[in-house]
Amino acid sequence: MVIVPLRLCVRRPDLVNPRGTDEGLLMTITVPSELEIVEQTVDIVARYCLACGLSVRAVRFNLRVALSEALANAIVYGNRLDPGKRVHVTLRQRGEGVEVSVQDQGSGFDPHGIPDPRRPDCLERPEGRGLFLIKELVDGLAFNEKGTSVCMTLHRA
Amino acid sequence: MTFTVRNVPNGVIIVSVDGQLIVANRNELKDKVLKALEDGESKFVLDFSSTEYIDSSGLGVLVSVSKKIREGGGELRLAGLNEDLRMLFELTKLDTLFKICDKTDEAVQSF
Numbered sequence: 519m520v521i522v523p524l525r526l527c528v529r530r531p532d533l534v535n536p537r538g539t540d541e542g543l544l545m546t547i548t549v550p551s552e553l554e555i556v557e558q559t560v561d562i563v564a565r566y567c568l569a570c571g572l573s574v575r576a577v578r579f580n581l582r583v584a585l586s587e588a589l590a591n592a593i594v595y596g597n598r599l600d601p602g603k604r605v606h607v608t609l610r611q612r613g614e615g616v617e618v619s620v621q622d623q624g625s626g627f628d629p630h631g632i633p634d635p636r637r638p639d640c641l642e643r644p645e646g647r648g649l650f651l652i653k654e655l656v657d658g659l660a661f662n663e664k665g666t667s668v669c670m671t672l673h674r675a
Numbered sequence: 676m677t678f679t680v681r682n683v684p685n686g687v688i689i690v691s692v693d694g695q696l697i698v699a700n701r702n703e704l705k706d707k708v709l710k711a712l713e714d715g716e717s718k719f720v721l722d723f724s725s726t727e728y729i730d731s732s733g734l735g736v737l738v739s740v741s742k743k744i745r746e747g748g749g750e751l752r753l754a755g756l757n758e759d760l761r762m763l764f765e766l767t768k769l770d771t772l773f774k775i776c777d778k779t780d781e782a783v784q785s786f
Contacts, residue, residue: 578759586728635767641769650766651766
């Protein structure tokens, strides 16, 4: 018998919240701290976002880039690829669109401490563009106080 | 195979990126380019005509290899970027750092 380890855990509202009090919650996904899981996770969220009425363009480009960057940041810089830590993705439907949260189990970071990668003195740095791209491509962005969670909002066209 | 390296007659190395250039495979591209640079190659075209996606780490590795090629006296061209990929370069202003051509042939002829 071959035992396949659990790679990705998707929970939908009837399982997450049987009483239905968490209005707007579409699903949560728990993923391991492995970069190979990023694409699969983005694909699942993208399908839900299309069903929520986001444009194909917003899903194919804005969501894909922003969520991929947020997941990579959470896995590499947040959880530091620690196999004992997980990343939690939450997708909620809002009046104006959808809200996607990515939370890691790291020690947090200061989102205001990252310089603009377009600055002439930063342009040739190999890192520091992930958060910038997220900011540019989503309609709303918020962090928790600890700096372990990023919440991205994308509006319907 | 994600990266394919081929020589063309006028001494240009074309590295084609198939699929994605992301945090999980970026070092493979870097290794291939640096190896060719060590072997004495100096004219590089990175062909993205079969590339769906480049993440920020991929952009970072392009910045890094560009610098190495320049320091080694070589030149780099990027070619075949689709509309989405172009947008990433424009948003990050990396379009000002690289020489970008529409087509691979055009890039090869530009040296």
